[in-house]
Amino acid sequence: MAVAKKELAQMTRYPTWIIQFIVWPLIFPLIYILSAVGMAGPQKSGLAAFDSVAGTRNYMGFIVIGTMVWMWVNTVMWNFGTFLRDEQMRGTLESNWLCPIKKVDFLIGGASFSMIVSALLTLVSVIEYRFVYGIHFTGSVLSWILSFSVMIPGVYGLGTMFASLVLWVKETGAAVQLVRGSIMILCGITFPAAIMPGWMQFIAKFMPFTFGISATRTIMINGGSILDALADMLICLGEGFIYMIIGRLCFTAVENKVRNSGSLERF
């Protein structure tokens, strides 16, 4: 809690955060929406083909749901991974490590803050998409929250793995691109997973967000109930817990490595 509060205080002292909150959710899906409009052809004749693989003609809704989930996952993952690295670069990681707290709690504290921020970002996105892009979302707010919540264990798990990797290799950029790129492609954020080659679809099944996005689309644009999305939600949740365990093991291993090598403050 203290870590999250500290992060909030620091964020508000950089005024550019407002751009991330208001402008970015609008710009990001626009790239894909305009691409979709262009490729749909005259009189949107391509929509039928899209409908046959995506199960909906609401291509704008399809895209913004994907980008919204991706932004949420990406922001949290990014903050998870870079949180310790930022502390390391700032010189404050050691002074936190010297306090009698579990190191993973420190990481979770920082990431929890970003999860809350990302949730607010999602809320802003929904409002903007409704009133700027005129997208009509189906389902209740509660079901939306639920469909997002099932992705939390996966975000924590993969985020902890990601943070461990960054602490180990001491480099954020390459690790970020790898994880972000994989999620972006495999989970089908702007296109239906069905158009990917079979082997990619197979790998995508090991990503909890594939099922999380699918569940969210079922609820928010296809008018499905929680029961309709239940299978996707349970798989997302189950895989997420497995990633949480793997993430915790990775973090313990890196924590041990850092203690043996004394590389905590090294860049």
Next chain:
Amino acid sequence: MHVLYSSNNIYAFSCRPEVDESSNRGEGIYMEKAVEVTDLKKVFHTKKKKLFRTIEKKEFKAVDGISFDIYKGEIFGLLGPNGAGKTTTIKMITGLLRPTSGYVRVMGIDVDKKPMEALSKIGTVLAGDRSIYWKLTGRENLEYFAALYGCNKNEAKNRAAKILDRLGLAEKADELVEKYSTGMKQKIALGKALIPYAPVVLLDEPTLGLDPQSALNLREIILDIKNEGRTVLLTTHYMEEADFLCDRIAIVDGGKIIALDTPSNLKKSMDDIKLINIEVDNAPEDMLCKIKGLSSIQKVISRYDEERRDYVLNIHHTDSNELIQKVIDCISESGCRILNINVKEPSLEDVFIHLTGKSLKEKVENNETV
């Protein structure tokens, strides 16, 4: 049974050191150990890689069997040149680094086996002003670290307010740290070490980079910490500071403790040694060899002073001061010019140089003979 009251806490000692209270110097007998360091070793393994293939493996002994005890209520100094192993030792004491062998106990708790418990007994300043958040205020920093030590909101607020007051920062408490001077930042870093009210306080170069007045203020605070009955482990590059503050000093070099005693005893060990400091415009090797060849010369250390752009010869000898003329002759014969010369009493710095052959100051190149 002696009980020491601090403004914020009570420390009860079953056995208070038998020290002359008026002297403030710990030359008496301390009985209870606050920190025990026993046969501590740390070996680093380094690999040289070509692409993904390891082509060379090396072992480096950073700490090689260090043992010492720090008693409750004393200020213990750890001195050594860069690379001597003191930072590695400190990191092992705080549990940041796992020893290859040996153990550390803080207030009787094994740091490796119970790191959380041990950490709750240590307040630490490492890396000085970089160890705090510049985008937070001084108060927010202290409240944050208090929370990490398990204080609830009210307790954290109270402790932060008291410490800010004590550090003389109450008025600036709600300004961002980035607007503070270096001395003020260093004080907040010290405040971070004080916030847990821990019985052991570890200060790594607490006055580094401070102006003389700020350094003096900080030293007074460190003495206050001792007077509260807390134990302080201090590393510093400033010999005068170590001499002024420390009850005992361990001099570390090459991963080993080469001397451990009170500052006055360390200086006494130099009683038979006399010192001549000579500043010369050049220090060629043949001249140094000639000086080294003079009878009763113990050690000749030459270093280049970048500020003054001259060489300083530090000559340790056991002869009478008649030797000075012989040294002057050697320098004159080599065609070098003497810029300054003085005969002095040994200081702690000289003890250090005598023992290690190195100066504590950075960027020192030295030549020595024993």
